[in-house]
Amino acid sequence: MPMDQLAAMATFVRAVDAGSLSAAARSLPSSLTSVSRQISALEQHFGTRLLVRTTRQLALTDDGRILYERAKSILGEIREIEEALAGSRREPTGRLRVSSPSLMGRMLIAPLLGDFLATFPSLTVELLLVDRHVDLIEEDIHLVLRVGRIADSQLVARKLAEVQMIHCASPDYLARRGEPQVPSDLAQHDCLIFSDAPGIATWRFGPDAKTGSRIRISGRLWVNSLDALATAAEAGAGIIRVPSWQVERQLAEGRLRRLLRAHEPAPAPLHALYQPSRLGSAKTRAFIDFLVERWRRSDPLGRSSL
Template sequence: MDQVAAFTTFVRVVEAGSLSAAARSLPASLTAVSRQIAALEAHYGTTLLLRTTRQLALTDAGRLLYDRAKAVIAELRDVELALSSQDAQLSGRLRVSAPSLMGRLLIAPLLADFLRLHPDVSVDLLLVDRPVNLLEEDVHAALRIGRLPDSQAVARKLAELTMIVCAAPSYLQRRGTPATPADLAGHDCLVFSDVPGGGEWRFRMPDGTSATMHLRGRLWINSLDALAAAARDGAGLVRVPSWQVADDIEAGTLTRVLADYELPASAVHVVMPPARLGSPRTRAFVDFLALRWRSNNPLRALAVS
C-alpha cells in the first residue's frame, strides 16, 4: 500500500463527503478509492468510516487518522516547496512582528542588509507590545519573550533577556538604595503600562520562591525608552531589559539595584506558524536573524558587580 496516496484519498473522501465525489475530484475510479479505504482499515485493523446510503461518518479512529493524515500531507507539501525553491530567487512579502523597543532598535537596523541580500523580498515590520495571532494577523515570523504558550507554532530560540531594576545615582542619594524588594514600598517607581494604576514587579527570593511587589507608581508610560529617560533624570526606579541600559550602567548614569533578587533570564524566540515552514523567505529571514544575533548578541547580560 502506498500510504501517502492512501492518506490523500482518505482525506479527500472525508472532505468530499462520499466515495464517488472523492473519485471525481482526484480523479480516480470509484473502485480504486474503495480499495484504498479498505486497505487503510485493514492496515490499522479498525473501521475508519461508517457508510450509509446517504452519508459517511468518521469513527473515533477515523477522526484521529484524518487529523494526522492532513498534517502529514501538509508537511510533505512544505518539504516539496522548500526543496523545489531552494535554488530559486527569494521573492514576495514578509510580515514580521516584534515588541516595540526590540523591533525598533534590534530588528529594524538589520533589515537593510536583509533586503540587499534578497532584492525581490519586501518586509512589513509590525511593532506592538502584545502577542500577535500569527494566522489571523497574517504574520510570518514574530519575536516572543518568555514562556511560550502551547501551540502548533514553530519556535527557534535566539537569545535570553534579563530584566533589571535601576535608578540614577542622584535619586539613590536622595531617597536611599532599596536593599530588598519590600523596600520598594517607600520608593517612586516608574511603571511600564498602557493604563495608570497599580504596577507589579516580580522577584526571586533567597529561598528560590518568587514574590510579586505591588508598586506605588508615580509615572506610567507605555514606552520603555521614555521610562529609562525619566530614570536617568532622577524620577525614580525603573525595571527595564539589561541590554537597553547597558551603556548607562557602564557610564554610571544609572545604577543597578536588587541584583540578588532578579528573576532568571527569559528566552527570546522567533516563532512561525507551521504553514510557513516551507516558505523560503521566512526561513531565510529567521536564519539571517539567528546568525546576526549569534555573532553579536544584542541582549548581552550585564555582569553582577
Template sequence: MDRLSAMATFVRAVDTGSLSAAARSLPSSLTSVSRQISALEEHFGTRLLLRTTRQLALTDDGRVLYERAKAILGEVKEIEAALSRDRHQPSGRIRVSSPSLMGRLVIAPLLAEFLRRHPALSVDLLLVDRAVDMVEEDIHLAIRVGRLRDSQLVARKLADLRMIVCASPAYVAARGVPATPGDLAHHDCLVFSDAPGSAEWRFADDGKTGRKIRISGRLWMNSLEALAAAAKEGAGIVRVPSWQAEADLAAGRLVRLLTGYEPAPTPLHLIFQPSRLASPKIRAFTDYLVERWRGIDPFTARPPANE
C-alpha cells in the same frame, strides 16, 4: 464547487468592494462570481455578504471566513513558492511584528544587511507592545518575550532577556539603596504598563523566581524608553531589560540595584505558523536573525561579579 477557488473569489470581492469589480479583476463573469459566493453561503449554511446597490458589507460569519480564507490562500502561495523551481531564491514580502523598543533599537538596524543579501525580499516591520493574532493580522513572524503557552506555533529561541532594576546615582544618593525587594515600598518606582495603576515585579527568592512584589509607582508610562529617561533624571527606580540599560550603566548614568535578587532570564523567541516552515523567505529571515542575534551581548548581561 472548487472551494479554494470560491474562497479566492470571495476574498477578491471583499477586497475590491463589489462583485462586478471582482469579476473584472479576476477576470471572470459577474454570473460566475455571484454563483461561487452563493455556493459558499450554501456550503457553510450562513449569509456571508450583505449586498446593496453601492457596496458589499460583511456579516459576522463573513468576516470570520474572510480572515481565515485570506490566511489559507497566503499559505497556499507559500507552498507553491517552496515547491517551485526557484525555491532557493527567496522572494516576496515578509510581515514581522516586534515589541516597539526592541524593534527600533535592535531589529531595525539589522534589516539593511538582510535586504542587501536578499534583493527580491521586502519587509514590513510592525512595532506593537501586545501579542498579535498572527492569522487575523497576516503576520508571518513575531518576536515574543516570555515563556510560550502550548500552541501550534513553531518557535526559534533568539536569546535570554534579563530584567534589571536600576536608578540614577543622584536618586541613590538622596534616597539610599534598597537592600531587599521589600524596601521598594519606601521608594519612588517608575511603572511600565499598558494601563495606569500598580504592577508586579518578579524577583528571585532563595534561588527561585516565584517572588512577586506589587509596585505602586508615583510615575507611570507605557514607554520603557521614556521611563528610562526619567530614571536617568532621578525620578525613581525603574525596571528595564539589561540590553536597554547597558550603555547608561557603563557611562554611570544608571546604577544597577538588587542584583542578588534578579530572577532567571526570560526567553525571547521568534515564532511562526507551522504551515510557513517550508517557505524560503521565512527560513531566510529566521536563519539570519538567529545568526545576527548571537553577537548581541547585552541580552545575556549578568549581575556584576562583585555584588
C-alpha cells in the same frame, strides 16, 4: 478544493480586507458583479450567510469570521507551496511580514534590515512594531518575536535568546532616596512602570519562578514606552525595570545604576513564533537564521544571547 472555490475564497478575503465589495473589485481588478456573484456562491456552498452588507461597509457574521480566518490560512499555505515549487527554497522571494515588540524592533532588528535586504534582494519586509500579542492568521503575519513563556500551543517556537530584566535608577535619585537593598524596600520608593493601564503592578524577583517572590508595585508614573521610562529614570523620577540591553550605554556612562542584582529574576526566553504550515518557508527560515547569526556575532542582548 476546486479552483473556482479557491478563487471565491480569495475574493471573499479581499472584500473583507478592503471593507467593501466595490473596493475589492477595484483592487483585484474585477467587476462588482463578479465579486458579488463569487461571495453569493460561497454562501450558497456553505449554506450560511457570511457577510452583512450595508451601504457603507461590510460586517462579518460569526460563520463569516470563521471562514475568513481559515481562508487566510489556506491561501497562505498555497502561497507557500507556490514559492517552494518555484524554487524559493533556494532563493527566498516575496513578502515577509514580521511583528516585534516596538523597542526591540527599533533597537535590535531595524538596524539589521539593510544587510538582510541586501543579502536577499528578492525579498521585501514589513516590520510591525507593537507591544501586544498579534494573531498571525488574522493579521497575515509570517513571524512574530515574543518575550516570555509561550502559550500559543498551535504555533512553532524557536528560541533565539534570553532577555534579562534589571532594575535601575539615577545616581541623583539614589542620593535623595537611598538605595533599596531587598525587593520589599521598593514600597518606600517611586517606581516607574511600563504599562498602558495604570493600577497595581507586580514585579517578580528571584531566579526561580516558583520559589521567587512577587512584589506589588504602586507606581507614580505609568508609561507605555520603555524609551520614555528610561528617560524619566535618568532625570531622577524613580526606579525602572527594563531589559538589560536597553540601558547598557546609560549604565556604562554612569547615568543609571543597576539595583537589586542578587534578587533579579531568571532571564526570560525570546522566541520566534510561526505557523506550522510555514515551517518550510524559505523566507521565514532565512530571517530567523539571519537574526541568530548576527546576534551571536554582536551579542546585543548580553551574555544571555544564544
